[in-house]
Amino acid sequence: MNIESKKLGNFLAMARSKMNISLRSVESLTGISNAYLSQLETAKIKTPAPQNLYKLAEVYGVPYILLMELAGYPITEPDGDGTRGSSQFAARIGAVTDDEEAQLIEYLDFIRSRKIMRS
Structure with missing residues (x-):
């Protein structure tokens, strides 16, 4: 278990808990299986798919870039013109x-x- 996946898992579990929703509810909102979600929360998945992180960010109302960073993906700063890569x-x-x-x-x-x- 790497540190990033543990941080992400804890964060996702806390976000879901604050919303008081079940894994099955998140599954119906995102289309991501509750088994996969459970493995994310328990840090059994080392490199979650970015598109899944995006869906979770939308449901939990958190910045996508934060989930990417917690998952260990490299984060780029916006260019001077306000665009991203x-x-x-x-x-x-x-x-x-x-x-x-x-x-x-x-x-x-x-x-x-x-x-x-x-x-």
Whole structure:
């Protein structure tokens, strides 16, 4: 058991306890099995999937970056322009197909063009 997984497990158990919800409730809210959640809380999972940490951050109302840090993932600071690296974005959305990637890029271009038109 490494220190990071123990810290993360304790934090997740406390967050769930404060919300007074069961593992099964978290399972229904996140789609993550209660067995996996239990293993996270007892530090049996050394490297949890970032997309699962993101789902848990949403349910528990805690910063995703905090869960990533507690899990032992390297954390990057925002660049001077307020942006973060693409690796964090990729971790949040998980694997995508080539078609999905193209659609995401197209949609992001659309959003950015709207911002330019507004300024």
